[in-house]
Amino acid sequence: MALLKSSLVAGIGRGCAALAILFAWFVPPGHAAPAQQQEVQAVFVLNLTRFIKWPETAFPAEDAPLVICCLAGDPVGPFLVDAAKGEVAGKHPIDVRLVHSVEQFTDCQVAFFSKADIARVTQTITTLRTKPILMVGDSDGFLNLGGHVQLFNRGGQVKLRLALNNLKRSDLAASAPLLRVAEVIQD
Amino acid sequence: MSPRFRHAAFLGFIVIFVAGVRAQGGAAGSQLATLKQLSLDELVNLDVSTVSRKDEPRWTVASGVDIITGEEIRRAGVQNIPDALRLATGVHVGQSSARSWAVSIRGMNVLAANKISVALDGRSLFTPFFSGVTWSAQDVLLEDIDRIEVVRGPVALWGAFAVNGFIQILTKPAWDTQGWLVSAGAGTEDPGFVSLRYGGKWNENTFYRAYLKYFQTDWTYDASGRRAEPATDFLQTGFRVDALRPENTTLTLQGDYYTNQDLPLDRLQAENNGFNVLGRWQRMLPNDSDVQAEACFDHTYQLIPLQFEELRNTVSAAFKYHAVRGRNDFLVGTNGNVSWDNIGNIGVAQLDPPKRTIHTLSLFVHDTAQLVPHLAALTLGLETEHNSFSGFEFQPTVRLAWTPASRTTVWGAVSRAVRTPVRIDRDLVFRFGSTTFFEANDDFKTEDALVAELGVRQQPASNLTLSLSTFAYRYDNVRSTEPAGATVLPQTFKNELDADSYGAELEVMYQPFARLFFKGSYRYLHLEFSRDPGSHDTTNGSAEGDDPAHVANLSAHLDLPHNWEFDTYLRYVSALPNPVLPGYKALDVRIGWRPSPQWEIGLTARNLLDRQHADFITTNSLNEQVHRSGTLKLTWRY
Numbered sequence: 001m002a003l004l005k006s007s008l009v010a011g012i013g014r015g016c017a018a019l020a021i022l023f024a025w026f027v028p029p030g031h032a033a034p035a036q037q038q039e040v041q042a043v044f045v046l047n048l049t050r051f052i053k054w055p056e057t058a059f060p061a062e063d064a065p066l067v068i069c070c071l072a073g074d075p076v077g078p079f080l081v082d083a084a085k086g087e088v089a090g091k092h093p094i095d096v097r098l099v100h101s102v103e104q105f106t107d108c109q110v111a112f113f114s115k116a117d118i119a120r121v122t123q124t125i126t127t128l129r130t131k132p133i134l135m136v137g138d139s140d141g142f143l144n145l146g147g148h149v150q151l152f153n154r155g156g157q158v159k160l161r162l163a164l165n166n167l168k169r170s171d172l173a174a175s176a177p178l179l180r181v182a183e184v185i186q187d
Numbered sequence: 188m189s190p191r192f193r194h195a196a197f198l199g200f201i202v203i204f205v206a207g208v209r210a211q212g213g214a215a216g217s218q219l220a221t222l223k224q225l226s227l228d229e230l231v232n233l234d235v236s237t238v239s240r241k242d243e244p245r246w247t248v249a250s251g252v253d254i255i256t257g258e259e260i261r262r263a264g265v266q267n268i269p270d271a272l273r274l275a276t277g278v279h280v281g282q283s284s285a286r287s288w289a290v291s292i293r294g295m296n297v298l299a300a301n302k303i304s305v306a307l308d309g310r311s312l313f314t315p316f317f318s319g320v321t322w323s324a325q326d327v328l329l330e331d332i333d334r335i336e337v338v339r340g341p342v343a344l345w346g347a348f349a350v351n352g353f354i355q356i357l358t359k360p361a362w363d364t365q366g367w368l369v370s371a372g373a374g375t376e377d378p379g380f381v382s383l384r385y386g387g388k389w390n391e392n393t394f395y396r397a398y399l400k401y402f403q404t405d406w407t408y409d410a411s412g413r414r415a416e417p418a419t420d421f422l423q424t425g426f427r428v429d430a431l432r433p434e435n436t437t438l439t440l441q442g443d444y445y446t447n448q449d450l451p452l453d454r455l456q457a458e459n460n461g462f463n464v465l466g467r468w469q470r471m472l473p474n475d476s477d478v479q480a481e482a483c484f485d486h487t488y489q490l491i492p493l494q495f496e497e498l499r500n501t502v503s504a505a506f507k508y509h510a511v512r513g514r515n516d517f518l519v520g521t522n523g524n525v526s527w528d529n530i531g532n533i534g535v536a537q538l539d540p541p542k543r544t545i546h547t548l549s550l551f552v553h554d555t556a557q558l559v560p561h562l563a564a565l566t567l568g569l570e571t572e573h574n575s576f577s578g579f580e581f582q583p584t585v586r587l588a589w590t591p592a593s594r595t596t597v598w599g600a601v602s603r604a605v606r607t608p609v610r611i612d613r614d615l616v617f618r619f620g621s622t623t624f625f626e627a628n629d630d631f632k633t634e635d636a637l638v639a640e641l642g643v644r645q646q647p648a649s650n651l652t653l654s655l656s657t658f659a660y661r662y663d664n665v666r667s668t669e670p671a672g673a674t675v676l677p678q679t680f681k682n683e684l685d686a687d688s689y690g691a692e693l694e695v696m697y698q699p700f701a702r703l704f705f706k707g708s709y710r711y712l713h714l715e716f717s718r719d720p721g722s723h724d725t726t727n728g729s730a731e732g733d734d735p736a737h738v739a740n741l742s743a744h745l746d747l748p749h750n751w752e753f754d755t756y757l758r759y760v761s762a763l764p765n766p767v768l769p770g771y772k773a774l775d776v777r778i779g780w781r782p783s784p785q786w787e788i789g790l791t792a793r794n795l796l797d798r799q800h801a802d803f804i805t806t807n808s809l810n811e812q813v814h815r816s817g818t819l820k821l822t823w824r825y
Binding site: 153 | 218219234236363365437471475701
């Protein structure tokens with residue numbers, strides 16, 4: 001038993017030593033944590049407002065706010081609120097709304113749907129897909145459901161995929177810089 | 188290693204760890220301003236961290252949960268569900284032959300492990316023949332798995348048997364799997380495998396997919412390295428249709444067929460085949476309520492040569508209503524099934540009667556109330572059921588979650604859970620000539636457990652999460668084997684074993700760089716059986732569980748430039764006590780390359796540390812060893 005214990009302790013010791021070396025190697029002093037996926041997604045959503053053209057009918061007034069909505073409890077929500085503070089898109093001040101029920105998405109110009117909530121909002125996406133509401137999401141089949149922009153991960157980076165026909169159906173247009181960086185799906 | 192060096196290393200580890208975490212803690216959360224300065228081009232080329240589990244709704248759940256994503260399964264290069272389950276914290280997977288596995292949580296692991304419940308897309312994978320899962324008959328196109336949710340501890344919502352935990356495998360909806368997927372490969376232990384899937388849509392709102400997979404498993408080896416069992420193969424095909432209907436309704440229809448009979452490598456072996464069909468109707472109601480109804484038919488056949496043949500049909504239906512009202516999140520539901528079997532008694536062990544129809548009808552209520560919003564939530568749950576063998580059963584649970592800060596959750600729970608009798612508990616008979624060696628009896632009753640749990644989740648920095656759950660179980664009326672009367676023979680099953688267990692599960696996830704991710708997990712278990720006064724059981728629980736005290740996993744995932752991926756998995760399982768088996772360490776390595784979004788090449792080497800080792804041992808079946816192996820897999824998606 002004593003032998004077992006001492007070998008166990010030695011094993012733990014060796015494990016810790018190995019981990020210490022790993023951490024020493026990978027965590028240089030002062031190294032900042034990498035940007036979190038959710039904050040990068042929030043910044044993408046905010047940026048998209050500058051590269052998408054809405055029909056005039058999408059806004060009640062020329063200087064009406066551009067409303068970005070996502071479900072309260074969505075992990076990206078708090079980052080969106082922070083990122084959009086004081087921002088404008090043309091003449092439209094940007095306003096972020098954390099909505100509590102899916103019916104409230106109809107009053108927005110941008111809707112963001114996280115994979116975590118996708119089962120709850122699948123039907124909402126299909127209802128909104130003919131309206132001039134830019135839908136951004138990060139689940140696999142988001143564009144198949146009628147979404148416009150999919151944020152997906154490849155090689156530890158967030159990439160964009162754009163569904164042109166879905167944009168057309170919603171009377172939205174993407175500008176050249178966006179088309180250049182995004183993977184474009186035609187059909 | 189000298190003790191002095193050991194202590195220095197340990198201290199060094201703590202210092203570096205804390206310093207690293209502090210440095211990063213300070214930096215976290217203040218990057219938005221910098222990110223907003225970046226152009227679209229710069230943003231798409233920015234490395235990001237994906238670890239932050241803090242934001243998941245499960246962060247505040249009052250139980251031990253781990254979720255294995257489809258991406259983790261892809262990165263691990265695993266070829267079957269049990270190997271995917273090895274990735275989950277607190278799950279012990281023991282492979283006793285090429286196509287048999289024992290899977291359990293918090294102990295009581297044997298091939299017929301009966302203290303966990305397993306479901307695939309809502310269909311129970313459990314057979315009431317021996318109250319376990321025939322893992323060799325459970326498969327799915329692994330690329331279609333969305334996630335595997337592993338809940339440790341009692342899950343009353345899933346009825347009797349989820350005493351130690353619940354595993355739910357969920358496949359992606361058909362709109363997530365559109366287009367072609369072809370994957371094929373070969374390896375030293377997997378001579379050949381191929382999978383094919385096509386996903387399409389009939390109209391804007393109706394999506395479907397169909398798949399076919401075939402694979403071969405090579406010879407297995409005995410302890411001396413000699414070939415034990417010849418190669419075998421398996422075929423499975425299936426479909427899933429998801430339709431979005433008016434009034435927020437979603438319809439799902441899915442089904443599978445599988446067999447290992449009449450294939451090129453068919454031989455005298457444990458045979459499995461079956462098919463199942465499942466339909467689901469789901470409607471979202473205003474105010475975030477939803478209602479769901481589900482019905483399923485499952486036909487299974489298995490043949491264990493010289494022992495049993497089991498033909499089983501099960502019809503099940505379930506209904507669930509979920510609503511959020513003020514501070515309450517409320518779930519009520521009912522679940523019922525009827526299962527009829529026909530047992531071919533072809534060996535010494537027999538089931539008497541050979542045909543039986545059994546049922547279970549359960550009702551559950553579950554309410555999570557925010558006592559103080561964003562700070563404390565109380566969950567009360569009760570499952571009550573009626574089943575053919577033991578009549579009425581009750582499984583209550585009380586859970587409390589306390590979230591003092593957004594990065595911390597402390598939770599505790601007290602539950603009662605049951606494992607109700609199944610076919611073999613009541614109907615098993617061993618006869619040889621005119622002598623009856625064993626005869627089960629109708630007095631065998633329900634095994635029950637009283638469970639206390641306490642856990643904490645903490646996110647000290649945005650790229651580091653820690654999760655610890657502790658548990659203590661008091662099992663009563665556990666199955667014992669002893670003389671039926673005053674004479675030694677016949678023996679029978681009684682409920683005269685008890686067991687006490689305690690232990691802990693620790694999970695650490697750390698992403699020091701966007702391109703480097705670690706997951707470490709450790710499970711400690713102390714499990715001790717004892718006998719009731721007057722019991723003559725001599726097995727000391729060897730038929731109920733053979734569990735290692737320590738199960739540890741450490742995986743590292745590295746994303747390299749030009750879409751190369753490098754993954755390593757180190758695992759340690761300590762010795763098994765009864766029957767005795769030495770512990771083992773194993774190392775798996777995968778190198779993957781995605782030259783384009785369509786193509787993926789993966790080379791996986793498994794069990795690199797030894798030529799072969801025994802993974803698990805059982806008292807009643809073949810005990811073979813697991814070989815070192817290498818597998819090359821090519822995948823094309825379009």
